[in-house]
Amino acid sequence: MGTYLANDSFKCLPCKKDEYPEYPNDFPKCLGCRTCREDQVEVSPCIPTRNTQCACKNGTFCLPDHPCEMCQKCQTRCPKGQVRIAPCTQHSDLQCGPPLDISFSFSTGIITIIVVVVVLVFLLVFSWCCCRHYCAGGGRGLSRKPSAVVQNRLLQRMGIQDNNCNEQIFLNQQQQQQLLTAAQGSEVPRGVEMEEVAPRTSNPNVETQKKLVPVPGKDPLTVLSSSFNTFVEFVPFPEWRRFGRALGLRENNLYQAEQNDRGSGEPLYQMLNMWFNKEGSKASVNTLLETLSQMSLSGVADLIASKLVRNGYFQYEVS
Structure with a gap:
């Protein structure tokens, strides 16, 4: 921990400042430390064996099972006719519900027994x-x-x-x-609106995902790395580990990535970075999209491709 494997000497060397790896590895370089956003506070600084730990500021929260692109403000009080059940925390909003009527419940139980x-x-x-x-x-x-x-x-x-x-x-x-x-096969993540996507064919033996190519004038590897945030936004959290396995990552890589804050989407982002470093110049956004389709997440792949085209990173390949 806290070291990386040098390519020239095959020795483990300590990481530089603002770099870390938390677990034993054979990476050619250390991972860069995360910087907390303006709406977050630093819980603990980055050290050679652990990434920076961030959390939402008081009065804001991020759900733990969703990518935390920004902290949401907590409700300050419950709606009329409801009472507070649980306070606002860094991972949940203020919980409200109807007041419990003990006398009503007791009388209802007595009547039922009679x-x-x-x-x-x-x-x-x-x-x-x-x-x-x-x-x-x-x-x-x-x-x-x-x-x-x-x-x-x-x-x-x-x-x-x-x-x-x-x-x-x-x-x-x-x-x-x-x-x-x-x-099955057409489910999209919760909260995602239906968008225009590339045309699909009903024949299962025909390729259903149009190829993407970088927009002319942009560096292919740079736009590929920039697209990782879109994958974090759309790939469902329960599928992250299976996605990493399908990309050929090893179990220790997946374990290392999952030690990051899940609410911020950092684990999947680190998985994609590991895959990117492993593939090098062979890395392609089409590999990521085809892998999702093979996992029966073709609907998610179409949404990602559509947004990457709209954001100006890629365009559909002209046959």
Whole structure:
């Protein structure tokens, strides 16, 4: 930790000021320390074995499972008719909810218990009356059958209701499964608006993602590095580790990247930088987009490509 592998001497050398690697590695150079934004405060400075630790200022927050491009202001008070459940923290807004009415909940519970008891008593009285009536008309020799017959009838009536309920639940589950199956392959991250993307084809054997090329006059590697923020914005957080594996990163690289602040999107940014350093001049934005498509995230790949074109980094290749 705190060193890198020199290419000329194959020795581990200490990192320079404002550089670090947190874990054992074979990198040809150390990673650059992060600088906290204006809306953040520095929790702890960068040291050779740990990156700079930043957090939102008091009164602001960033959700831990979303890229933290800027800290959001916390609510100062709850809406009318609601009470505070939890205060604002660096990772969550002020939590509000309706006030708890203890007396109402207690009375509701008492009423529910009384209703259940009345129903059970009614069923027992009904069963006893039916059994007595059947025994009176059937003689002593049939004294054991009425109880079983009455019980079967009661169970059948209750079973019909249970079967109807179970059937409805089964139908609802089937409908939900059909909707889920229909939505697979076209889901986009929450909060992302639908945008115009490159034309797609319905044939699965035909390439569906148009190639991107750098805008003339721009350095290919520079615009590729600049595009990493767009990937951080659109690639869902739960898919970051799988994306890194698909790009050929090793487990220790993924572990090292994930030690950064997840709320700021730094782990995925570091993964992409590691991949960029590993590939060198062979690195291409089309490799990243095709990898997302192979992960069944073609919708995310289209959104990223569309935004990169709009931002003036790339353009669609003319066939």
